[in-house]
Amino acid sequence: xxxxxxxxxxxxxxxxxxxxxxxxxxxxxxxxxxxxxxxxxxxxxxxxxxxxxxxxxxxxxxxxxxxxxxxxxxxxxxxxxxxxxxxxxxxxxxxxxxxxxxxxxxxxxxxxxxxxxxxxxxxxxxxxxxxxxxxxxxxxxxxxxxxxxxxxxxxxxxxxxxxxxxxxxxxxxxxxxxxxxxxxxxxxxxxxxxxxxxxxxxxxxxxxxxxxxxxxxxxxxxxxxxxxxxxxxxxxxxxxxxxxxxxxxxxxxxxxxxxxxxxxxxxxxxxxxxxxxxxxxxxxxxxxxxxxxxxxxxxxxxxxxxxxxxxxxxxxxxxxxxxxxxxxxxxxxxxxxxxxxxxxxxxxxxxxxxxxxxxxxxxxxxxxxxxxxxxxxxxxx
Amino acid sequence: xxxxxxxxxxxxxxxxxxxxxxxxxxxxxxxxxxxxxxxxxxxxxxxxxxxxxxxxxxxxxxxxxxxxxxxxxxxxxxxxxxxxxxxxxxxxxxxxxxxxxxxxxxxxxxxxxxxxxxxxxxxxxxxxxxxxxxxxxxxxxxxxxxxxxxxxxxxxxxxxxxxxxxxxxxxxxxxxxxxxxxxxxxxxxxxxxxxxxxxxxxxxxxxxxxxxxxxxxxxxxxxxxxxxxxxxxxxxxxxxxxxxxxxxxxxxxxxxxxxxxxxxxxxxxxxxxxxxxxxxxxxxxxxxxxxxxxxxxxxxxxxxxxxxxxxxxxxxxxxxxxxxxxxxxxxxxxxxxxxxxxxxxxxxxxxxxxxxxxxxxxxxxxxxxxxxxxxxxxxxx
Numbered sequence: 001x002x003x004x005x006x007x008x009x010x011x012x013x014x015x016x017x018x019x020x021x022x023x024x025x026x027x028x029x030x031x032x033x034x035x036x037x038x039x040x041x042x043x044x045x046x047x048x049x050x051x052x053x054x055x056x057x058x059x060x061x062x063x064x065x066x067x068x069x070x071x072x073x074x075x076x077x078x079x080x081x082x083x084x085x086x087x088x089x090x091x092x093x094x095x096x097x098x099x100x101x102x103x104x105x106x107x108x109x110x111x112x113x114x115x116x117x118x119x120x121x122x123x124x125x126x127x128x129x130x131x132x133x134x135x136x137x138x139x140x141x142x143x144x145x146x147x148x149x150x151x152x153x154x155x156x157x158x159x160x161x162x163x164x165x166x167x168x169x170x171x172x173x174x175x176x177x178x179x180x181x182x183x184x185x186x187x188x189x190x191x192x193x194x195x196x197x198x199x200x201x202x203x204x205x206x207x208x209x210x211x212x213x214x215x216x217x218x219x220x221x222x223x224x225x226x227x228x229x230x231x232x233x234x235x236x237x238x239x240x241x242x243x244x245x246x247x248x249x250x251x252x253x254x255x256x257x258x259x260x261x262x263x264x265x266x267x268x269x270x271x272x273x274x275x276x277x278x279x280x281x282x283x284x285x286x287x288x289x290x291x292x293x294x295x296x297x298x299x300x301x302x303x304x305x306x307x308x309x310x311x312x313x314x315x316x317x318x319x320x321x322x323x324x325x326x327x328x329x330x331x332x333x334x335x336x337x338x339x340x341x342x343x344x345x346x347x348x349x350x351x352x353x354x355x356x357x358x359x360x361x362x363x364x365x366x367x368x369x370x371x372x373x374x375x376x377x378x379x380x381x
Numbered sequence: 382x383x384x385x386x387x388x389x390x391x392x393x394x395x396x397x398x399x400x401x402x403x404x405x406x407x408x409x410x411x412x413x414x415x416x417x418x419x420x421x422x423x424x425x426x427x428x429x430x431x432x433x434x435x436x437x438x439x440x441x442x443x444x445x446x447x448x449x450x451x452x453x454x455x456x457x458x459x460x461x462x463x464x465x466x467x468x469x470x471x472x473x474x475x476x477x478x479x480x481x482x483x484x485x486x487x488x489x490x491x492x493x494x495x496x497x498x499x500x501x502x503x504x505x506x507x508x509x510x511x512x513x514x515x516x517x518x519x520x521x522x523x524x525x526x527x528x529x530x531x532x533x534x535x536x537x538x539x540x541x542x543x544x545x546x547x548x549x550x551x552x553x554x555x556x557x558x559x560x561x562x563x564x565x566x567x568x569x570x571x572x573x574x575x576x577x578x579x580x581x582x583x584x585x586x587x588x589x590x591x592x593x594x595x596x597x598x599x600x601x602x603x604x605x606x607x608x609x610x611x612x613x614x615x616x617x618x619x620x621x622x623x624x625x626x627x628x629x630x631x632x633x634x635x636x637x638x639x640x641x642x643x644x645x646x647x648x649x650x651x652x653x654x655x656x657x658x659x660x661x662x663x664x665x666x667x668x669x670x671x672x673x674x675x676x677x678x679x680x681x682x683x684x685x686x687x688x689x690x691x692x693x694x695x696x697x698x699x700x701x702x703x704x705x706x707x708x709x710x711x712x713x714x715x716x717x718x719x720x721x722x723x724x725x726x727x728x729x730x731x732x733x734x735x736x737x738x739x740x741x742x743x744x745x746x747x748x749x750x751x752x753x754x755x756x757x758x759x760x761x762x
Contacts, residue, residue: 199634214603222595222631233634235641250603253580253614260616261642 001029004361004370005036006045010328011351012337020049020351020359026375028353044361047369048328051336051349052091052358055313057124057212057242057270059096061085061277066095067287068275070107082119084278086378088312089360089368092348094164094339095120098287099127099138102150109153113160118374121343122186123157124164126211130191131168136216137300137307138191139288145173148180155184162343166211168192169201182206189239191216195224202234208342209240212272213258215249215306232261240268240342245320246311248297252323259324269334271316274298274308318366382410385742385751386417387426391709392732393718401430401732401740407756409734425742428750429709432717432730433472433739436694438505438593438623438651440477442466442658447476448668449656451488463500465659467759469693470741470749473729475545475720476501477653479668480508480519483531490534494541499755502724503567504538505545507592511572512549515597518655518681518688519572520669526554529561536565543724547592549573550582563587570620572597576605583615589723590621593653594639596630596687613642621649621723626701627692629678633704640705650715652697655679655689699747 005019009031019036021029060066064081068074085093095116097108105125112123127138129146146167154163164186167174170193178187178201189202190211195218201207210231211217218226231241241262245255249272259267271277274291276284281293283301286308290301296311309316317335320326326334332349340349347355356375360368371378386400390412400417402410441447445462449455466474476497478489486506493504508519510527527548535544545567548555551574559568559582570583571592576599582588591612592598599607612622622643626636630653640648652658655672657665662674664682667689671682677692690697698716701707707715713730721730728736737756741749752759 220601220609222635223629225632225634228601229632229635229638233638235637248604251606251610253606254603254610256616257610257614 003036003038003041004044004049005038005041006043007047007049007361008328009049009351010332011051012329012332012349015328022357022372026357026372026377028351028355028357030353031351044369047361047363049351049359049361050328050332051340051351052360052371052373053089053313053317053335054092054121054339054348055085055090055271055273056094056122056268056339057096057126058093058273059098059308060275061273061310063275063279065275066097067100067104067108069095069097069111070100070104078117082117083379085119085313086371086373087368087380089314089362089371091358091371091373092119092121094122094124096124096126099130099135099142100287101142106153109157113157116161120161121339121348122162122164124188126166126188127191129165129167129174131170131193133193134168134191134216134218136191136305137286137289137291137298142288145171146177147173148177151177151181151185155181158184162186164188164209166191168194169197170194178206189227192227193218195221195226197225197227197230199225199230199234202230202239203236205238207239209242209268211242212244212249212270213241214254215244237263237266239266240338241266242268242270243320244272244309245269245316245323246271246296246309247319247323249306249309252319255320255323259320259326264326264330264333265338267334268338269316269320271311271313272309273313274310277310277312314362314366314368321366384417384419384422385425385430386419386422387424388428388430388742389709390430390732391713392432393710393713393730396709403738403753407738407753407758409732409736409738411734412732425750428742428744430732430740430742431709431713432732433741433752433754434470434694434698434716435473435502435720435729436466436471436652436654437475437502437649437720438477438507439474439654440479440689441656442654442691444656444660446656447478448481448485448489450476450478450492451481451485459498463498464760466500466694467752467754468749468761470695470743470752472739472752472754473500473502475503475505477505477507480511480516480523481668482523487534490538494538497542501542502720503543503545505569507547507569508572510546510548510555512551512574514574515549515572515599517572517597517686518667518670518672518679523669526552527558528554529558532558532562532566536562539565543567545569545590547572549575550578551575559587570608573608574599576602576607578606578608578611580606580611580615583611583620584617586619588620590623590649592623593625593630593651594622595635596625618644618647620647621719622647623649623651624701625653625690626650626697626704627652627677627690628700628704630687630690633700636701636704640701640707645707645711645714646719648715649719650697650701652692652694653690654694655691658691658693695743695747695749702747
């Protein structure tokens with residue numbers, strides 16, 4: 001039996017000083033409020049316990065890319081990646097691929113339809129079904145509309161793993177697929193220059209999430225039905241809005257504005273981290289493009305166009321917390337619970353007794369001090 | 382004695398069914414809740430009584446321009462204008478001039494420093510101290526920064542009439558004037574392309590209003606300190622935000638978003654009407670520029686750049702009411718009370734007993750059925 005005491009325990013509903021008791025095999029036996037008198041309990045006064053984080057938009061890190069899943073013999077790189085993200089407090093991810101050719105996509109799909117690690121909650125295809133005008137770091141030559149054949153293919157894949165698909169709505173072919181396949185495929189709105197967006201697609205819940213809100217989409221305007229307008233003006237949101245809270249993709253004051261504008265059930269914080277998160281500064285390949293890493297950020301080579309973030313997820317959370325002064329319970333929603341709920345999980349995003357432990361213990365600077373993943377204590381150094 | 386009964390009486394605090402009693406000389410003798418048993422009371426069931434409207438950003442109408450005040454013998458045109466705006470429910474205005482040469486500005490100033498009608502609450506100079514990039518319908522060749530000599534001049538004029546001055550903050554000279562003269566001159570923020578705005582100018586109340594919000598200013602962006610960002614992100618607003626609620630300058634859904642985003646003490650609805658409001662469609666001169674009137678809108682000639690509105694103020698209110706479903710009490714704030722309060726008036730924007738009547742009676746379609754201005758019943762047909 002293991003006991004951690006004097007914790008600030010944060011759930012999506014409340015936060016309180018208390019203690020948790022685990023079995024030796026990593027099952028949560030009890031979650032308790034107040035002082036703990038158990039002998040040998042480990043004292044973590046000043047630390048916060050939260051469900052372990054879900055990074056639902058990440059392209060990899062530590063030299064591993066989800067686009068690499070098309071290659072054979074990537075298990076070692078993947079294992080290293082999965083070990084490293086635990087140090088960020090991330091238990092689970094949406095395996096997010098960038099724009100690739102359909103033949104490469106099919107190879108990646110075969111990986112998911114066979115076997116994949118329990119850390120993967122979904123396959124998220126950010127491209128190729130996006131807009132050329134708002135392509136960001138995606139290879140323009142591979143961008144296309146979603147065909148019926150491909151939509152049927154993703155519907156098949158979704159029997160193995162939930163499939164999220166970025167879909168720019170300004171093309172009639174994409175609109176047609178949206179109407180036909182929104183029950184099977186989880187469509188994500190963004191990487192789009194639509195300035196005449198029909199917000200009924202949001203109201204009818206045909207989109208399940210909005211891709212990194214404010215980045216790479218048609219911007220707020222007094223006379224256009226842009227994506228930013230449509231999301232800000234919607235008063236009955238039943239989808240998740242991704243925010244990259246690295247303070248560069250979105251300014252600190254704008255983070256707070258978004259926090260004030262949206263219900264806490266709608267916000268999900270994502271890293272959008274690129275495969276070379278954790279690598280040295282320099283030039284790297286991102287699929288067919290070259291990007292330059294400068295500390296926690298990536299830019300398209302020789303340009304000021306942001307290509308993605310390289311910030312660890314725990315710092316993503318820290319920045320949002322500091323910018324908004326939100327509560328730790330809200331932070332649980334933004335970092336795990338809302339995504340878990342969207343997947344109808346009854347265990348993730350919670351500190352639930354009689355389940356295998358999935359939680360992190362962070363200090364006040366959001367350093368991860370302890371991480372239980374699926375009942376096992378992760379190695380943090 | 383005159384009595385109007387079965388009214389919906391709206392004040393900035395509440396709205397109720399009731400009746401008002403006026404003396405024969407137009408003094409409000411009582412404002413009452415409930416049923417009225419006074420013999421000969423005039424029945425206005427289904428009508429709304431509000432303080433008469435203040436259009437605090439208008440360039441004129443009915444062939445009269447506030448820039449014409451530099452000319453001699455404009456009294457007839459002005460009289461006609463003042464009679465016409467009463468039909469829109471407008472009792473008082475901010476006499477708003479567009480960009481002009483300093484010599485013309487001085488001629489206009491001499492009009493204000495001598496005598497002006499009681500309808501004029503302030504002189505509002507929209508230009509020439511604005512940005513060339515966001516000049517809208519203003520003559521680019523006359524745009525300049527505010528000099529010390531000019532600021533001193535406006536300080537002198539403000540002893541006769543409150544002076545409001547549009548000032549683009551991206552120029553260091555304008556910033557200097559802002560810091561030195563904000564106690565004497567009421568600065569207005571807008572017609573500016575500032576993308577690195579220091580929001581302390583708002584927090585320190587150096588700006589008293591924001592010019593037609595969302596129009597002609599640096600737009601919302603995730604990484605810039607634009608004007609739209611600065612206003613939306615401000616959490617402690619002590620200035621007024623103008624909105625042109627004609628459904629074209631700002632879309633209906635965006636109006637509702639702004640209504641939801643701001644406190645009702647911050648919003649002021651303006652017409653920004655051009656001198657040819659009320660004229661036939663066609664080409665007109667706006668100072669040195671040519672503009673084309675198309676129904677309620679003006680465009681720069683041969684372009685799609687909006688140059689201003691030609692919508693009567695009562696329809697401006699109707700549009701906002703329909704877009705937002707706000708209360709009539711809020712509409713009182715947006716159409717008179719907030720501006721009156723900013724001018725420290727104890728009578729305007731109110732239905733106050735023992736004062737000369739200043740109120741309108743509108744039907745449910747916002748047609749003005751009755752208008753008392755300064756105790757006198759205006760002629761409406």
